[in-house]
Amino acid sequence: MTKFINQKNDIINKLRGSGLRPTKQRILIAKNLFENNRTFHFTIDSLNKKISKKGNEKISLATIYNTVEAFTEAGYLKEILTSKNKSYYDTNIKSHHHFYDEGTKELTDINYNQVKLSKVPMAPKGKKIKNLEVVIRIQK
Amino acid sequence: MTKFINQKNDIINKLRGSGLRPTKQRILIAKNLFENNRTFHFTIDSLNKKISKKGNEKISLATIYNTVEAFTEAGYLKEILTSKNKSYYDTNIKSHHHFYDEGTKELTDINYNQVKLSKVPMAPKGKKIKNLEVVIRIQK
DNA sequence: TTCTAGTTTATAATTATTCTAAACTAGAAA
């Protein structure tokens, strides 16, 4: 009970800390994204479905888009670009890599230390490296 | 002159070799993609514009989509997935990596030997690795 | 030359995403 309250307070503080008002909708989305310890990958559509079940009050699709974008900008989510025509997001914000299964279209994490790069090019002059990601495409 | 004819024959043979009829449209698209030695990245839209100039007979957008897909399946093009909401293609089909500039949204090749991986995870059981790509996102 | 499977085309349909502008609300201030 205390734990539950604290979790909710944590979320509220997290939001406030990024200048985001802790609205009912944002709190509910944050619960669905961050309340269990395990991280996962999702799309707007899968998140929307996840929230729609459980008899929650409905959140409009526009709000889900807005909130996921806001959370991404705040650094609570990472956007993963591996797939055509659809954006994937990741609640694992640590630097890491991915398997992308072309059959099932599923992403799986590869721990950062499972990949070692012994040579990496410098950024072109005037530019700096924002991140480096390895994607390993797999299939049956 | 002889060279020109041979180039066109090369294209026709290339297409036939993949079970693709060498139609006027496919030959024109192939010329625009493969006739000069340097490789490049493009989108459907940029390819369409490139062909529309030069006073070529117009090719319908649907045919450009169909042809690019057919060429990709035939292995003449590689699809690059780095960008939200738009597909990029590459006439460089050798294994290589990319810089992606988040400001200009431009792709630049990184030679295969400019990146060295000293450790790579195994594919999950039952799956095999189709390719591995490094994307380095850069910005000002 | 004929014939037909494969191809092209204009256009409609679909899908993901973004925009709009009106209604609502968190929370600071009175």
Place this chain on the structure above:
DNA sequence: TTTCTAGTTTAGAATAATTATAAACTAGAA
């Protein structure tokens, strides 16, 4: 507490990329 307003949510429209449809065309075998 109540008032006020900037920030937020919302339904629905708009946009953009892509895919589907189905009628007209054509490469090339026979």
